Amino acid sequence: MNEFKGQTLSWHIVNGAIELALHRDPCNEIGSLTLDELEKFAAALPELANEAQALIVHSTLKAGFSAGADLRELFQRGQEMEKGAALRGVREFLERIHAVMNALDAAPLTTIAAVHGVTFGGGFELALVCDIIIADRMARFCFPELRLGLIPGFGGIPRLKRDLGNAVVRDLLLTGRSFNVMKAQQIGLVSQIAAEGEALRVARATASQVGKFDRLTAAVAKEFVKPIPYEELKREIDIFCDLYSRPAVEEGLRRFVENEGVQPYLP
Amino acid sequence: MSAPTADHTLDEILTLAASHFKVPREKLTPDDDFFKTLGIDSLQALDLLTRLEHHFRIELPDYELQGVSDFRTLANRIQARL
Numbered sequence: 001m002n003e004f005k006g007q008t009l010s011w012h013i014v015n016g017a018i019e020l021a022l023h024r025d026p027c028n029e030i031g032s033l034t035l036d037e038l039e040k041f042a043a044a045l046p047e048l049a050n051e052a053q054a055l056i057v058h059s060t061l062k063a064g065f066s067a068g069a070d071l072r073e074l075f076q077r078g079q080e081m082e083k084g085a086a087l088r089g090v091r092e093f094l095e096r097i098h099a100v101m102n103a104l105d106a107a108p109l110t111t112i113a114a115v116h117g118v119t120f121g122g123g124f125e126l127a128l129v130c131d132i133i134i135a136d137r138m139a140r141f142c143f144p145e146l147r148l149g150l151i152p153g154f155g156g157i158p159r160l161k162r163d164l165g166n167a168v169v170r171d172l173l174l175t176g177r178s179f180n181v182m183k184a185q186q187i188g189l190v191s192q193i194a195a196e197g198e199a200l201r202v203a204r205a206t207a208s209q210v211g212k213f214d215r216l217t218a219a220v221a222k223e224f225v226k227p228i229p230y231e232e233l234k235r236e237i238d239i240f241c242d243l244y245s246r247p248a249v250e251e252g253l254r255r256f257v258e259n260e261g262v263q264p265y266l267p
Numbered sequence: 268m269s270a271p272t273a274d275h276t277l278d279e280i281l282t283l284a285a286s287h288f289k290v291p292r293e294k295l296t297p298d299d300d301f302f303k304t305l306g307i308d309s310l311q312a313l314d315l316l317t318r319l320e321h322h323f324r325i326e327l328p329d330y331e332l333q334g335v336s337d338f339r340t341l342a343n344r345i346q347a348r349l
Contacts, residue, residue: 027310061312118310138317142329177328181318 001044002051006037011044017054017207018045018109027063030122030154030216031070035097040104049109053215054207057130058102058114058200065115065139066123069153074104075247075253081104083245090244094153094237101155105129105228108219110210115139116196125154128163131222134206135181135190136199142178153240158232164188270349274314276323283322284315284338297339319345 003012008024013102020041022028030038045055059065078086104111104126113127116136123143127133145152151173160169168187172179184190194202210218243249271279277297278287285292288305295304313329319341320327325348335341 118313137321138314140313140317175328175330177330178313179326179328180320182321183326 001040003072004040004044004047008034009041011041011048013048013052015204015208016052016211017049017056017204018052018127020057021057022056022057022066023061025061026067028059028066028123029070029072030066030068030097030126031073032093034070035093035100038100039096042100043072045103045107049107051181052109053211053213053218054109055104055107055111055130056200056203056207057111057115057126058203059116062117064117064120064123065113065119066126067118068121068123068125068144071148071253072257075257076248078250078253087241087245091237091241094240097154098233098237101125101129102228102230102233105155105159105226106223108222109215109235110207110218110222111204112206114194114199115206116199120144121152121156121250122154125152125156125159128156128159131217131226132191133189134192134194134199134203135184136194137181137196139181139184139190139199140178141172141180141184141189142176143173144176146173148256149246149248150243150252151236151240153236154159155233155236157236158229161232162229210233270346271286272327273342275321276349279322280338280342280345283318287315287318295338295347297342298337300336301338301341302336323349325349 004010009020009022011018011020021215024034038052079091111130112132112134113130115127116132116139119127119139120142124143143152143156151157164187181190181193185193192202281295282292284301284305285295288307290305298345316329316332318325323345325345327348331344335344
């Protein structure tokens with residue numbers, strides 16, 4: 001399936017690069033529908049990879065790359081189901097999204113996240129599976145999960161630990177603060193900074209450069225420098241599920257979902 | 268180079284906010300609630316924060332903005348980082 005147009009995302013191949021575009025209003029919240037379509041993409045990826053040298057993940061929405069997990073859906077499902085069933089549903093969701101993230105992480109082609117605006121939580125985690133992050137000057141990153149009594153659940157902590165120093169990881173995780181591209185580049189997260197609105201163009205230029213190299217060599221080099229922390233990723237799911245069972249999380253989610261003020265995204 | 272004065276910082280914030288959110292500069296005053304005056308939500312406030320960080324070349328953790336909604340207090344928070 002070289003081309004797909006879904007309700008939350010689309011993909012096609014342009015100049016030898018797969019372009020995966022996120023487009024679910026208001027800011028690409030990742031819920032069950034997005035997961036279904038991400039799974040379609042992961043299933044199509046081996047065939048797509050035969051015809052492309054790079055993958056670019058980006059958002060077509062003005063608000064940003066992604067605000068992360070769909071917390072409203074998470075809260076509502078928790079309200080509709082008995083506790084045990086809700087927890088099993090959360091674990092199943094996490095195992096499915098981890099399978100997608102792991103497939104993207106290990107994809108045998110160079111992957112580039114072209115991010116702008118809000119790149120929070122699960123959206124940040126989606127960017128983290130990519131080999132290279134190219135960020136618009138106005139991009140902003142954050143792991144806000146501790147505000148809800150949770151930890152990142154889409155593989156964020158093991159991948160941050162893989163890519164960054166532990167002191168930086170502690171700062172980002174334990175303060176839950178957002179930070180801009182200058183900080184992101186300073187700590188080694190972002191490879192290139194693009195002017196406002198130019199991240200996709202810069203990503204395309206980078207994809208073109210990547211395409212000059214022998215594919216097998218690039219895939220072997222990637223596998224060598226980018227191990228996937230499978231054991232820690234499994235542990236993350238267990239910790240997330242242990243935390244999710246507590247009443248404090250339900251209250252944290254309720255506060256976020258029912259917040260009608262102007263500052264739900266500020267701590 | 269010495270840090271700008273608090274008044275200068277406040278003036279720069281008002282000018283930047285007016286320009287980006289397309290509000291006449293003369294309509295903005297230091298004690299305005301910027302959420303109301305600029306008509307912005309929390310995501311747009313983060314956008315404003317990023318622009319201010321770039322403009323002043325500082326890092327301002329967003330938790331320092333918790334409960335802050337007027338330009339004067341915002342300027343004080345920024346001034347403390349210059």
